[in-house]
Amino acid sequence: MENWRAKIYFVDDLFLKEKFLANCFEDYFKKEGYSLLCEGDANDAYDYIKDNPAYDILVADLCLEDPKVSGLDLIIFSKKTRPQARTLLVSGYNSPSNEADGFLQKVFTPIDLLRKIQDLLGHSSLSS
Numbered sequence: 001m002e003n004w005r006a007k008i009y010f011v012d013d014l015f016l017k018e019k020f021l022a023n024c025f026e027d028y029f030k031k032e033g034y035s036l037l038c039e040g041d042a043n044d045a046y047d048y049i050k051d052n053p054a055y056d057i058l059v060a061d062l063c064l065e066d067p068k069v070s071g072l073d074l075i076i077f078s079k080k081t082r083p084q085a086r087t088l089l090v091s092g093y094n095s096p097s098n099e100a101d102g103f104l105q106k107v108f109t110p111i112d113l114l115r116k117i118q119d120l121l122g123h124s125s126l127s128s
Contacts, residue, residue, distance in 0.1 A: 004035040006121055007054060009045075011074055012061040012090070016040030028110040034117075042069035049074065053082050057117055061106075062091035075100050086120045 008029065015022040015038045022038035029036035037055075039045045042064045049058070058078045060071030075087045076099055089100035090113075096103035104116045118124070 006056040
């Protein structure tokens with residue numbers, strides 16, 4: 001399917017350990033008409049953001065395993081390299097940021113994430 005409603009790049013170090021979780025999120029979003037790419041490594045995320053300007057929204061976890069890079073750092077970098085892309089910060093801590101376009105408190109389901117993304121992108125609600 002090439003006519004995606006939006007391309008989403010989701011960075012969370014949990015995906016390094018839980019490939020099954022990443023696959024579940026990706027499958028669910030595909031079913032809803034969205035391209036979702038899950039990334040677990042902060043350094044790979046920097047490279048992707050720098051080299052792939054074709055995403056519509058960056059979702060980043062505030063706390064990543066690399067102590068030198070946070071999700072907020074990735075959001076700020078994304079705003080500089082792709083200012084038209086929306087950003088969503090996710091965290092287990094209640095720590096919204098003015099740098100991100102939105103915030104979602106962990107723990108959330110794929111449905112919760114999709115609804116928040118749809119709100120940020122101005123899309124209609126779930127198809128199913």
